[in-house]
Structure formats: C-alpha cells, structure tokens
Amino acid sequence: MDMLKLISQNSIKNKIPEFNIGDTVRVSVNIKEGDRERIQLFEGTVIARKGSGVSETFTVRRVSYGVGVERIFPLNSPNVKDIKVIRFGKVRRSKLYYLRDRMGKAAKVKEKIN
Numbered sequence: 001m002d003m004l005k006l007i008s009q010n011s012i013k014n015k016i017p018e019f020n021i022g023d024t025v026r027v028s029v030n031i032k033e034g035d036r037e038r039i040q041l042f043e044g045t046v047i048a049r050k051g052s053g054v055s056e057t058f059t060v061r062r063v064s065y066g067v068g069v070e071r072i073f074p075l076n077s078p079n080v081k082d083i084k085v086i087r088f089g090k091v092r093r094s095k096l097y098y099l100r101d102r103m104g105k106a107a108k109v110k111e112k113i114n
Contacts, residue, residue, distance in 0.1 A: 021049060022096060027041070027071075090109070
C-alpha cells in the first residue's frame with residue numbers, strides 16, 4: 001500500500017493553483033481531433049471537487065446559449081494544460097448543485113472581497 005502511495009505522489013502535478021468551490025476558473029484542455037491537437041478553453045464556476053490525490057476531480061459549470069453545460073476534469077490529467085482563477089466566489093457550501101435549478105441572476109455566486 002505504501003508503494004502505491006509513492007507512485008501516486010510522483011504523478012501528481014505541482015503547478016495546480018489554489019481554487020475552491022464557487023470560484024470562476026478558465027481551464028485549458030488539450031483536444032485531439034484525428035491527427036491534430038488544439039487547446040480549448042472552458043470557463044465557468046466550480047460547483048464540486050471530489051476525491052483526493054491522483055484521482056481528484058472538479059466540476060465546472062457554465063451556461064452557453066441558454067443551456068447549462070458541465071464538464072468534469074481530472075485535476076492531475078495531462079490533458080488539462082492550465083487552470084487560471086478568474087474570480088473568487090463567496091459560498092457556504094461544499095457542493096453547489098443547487099445552481100442547476102437557478103436561472104439568470106439567481107445562478108450567480110457573490111464575489112469574495114479580500
């Protein structure tokens with residue numbers, strides 16, 4: 001079991017910025033289309049973080065053209081090139097699944113003022 005922990009710690013990225021639930025992030029993802037590769041940006045609100053260590057994931061939600069879109073990203077995936085925090089949110093929950101039912105301004109998260 002200790003050997004598995006050592007292997008998993010070596011494969012964890014070190015360049016992950018500090019972000020929490022409710023923050024707005026811009027994720028750069030490497031997309032393969034046939035023999036070509038490109039980087040696609042996905043910007044939205046972090047509504048969940050699950051797991052720990054190598055298997056940690058986070059869910060980002062945004063509304064595009066009136067339709068809610070959610071993507072789940074593995075935190076330590078080689079396809080996730082960059083994560084930038086756009087703004088910090090002020091929330092009191094660990095999961096923001098209730099935002100799925102809200103529309104318009106009710107679906108916004110207040111900004112944290114430092």
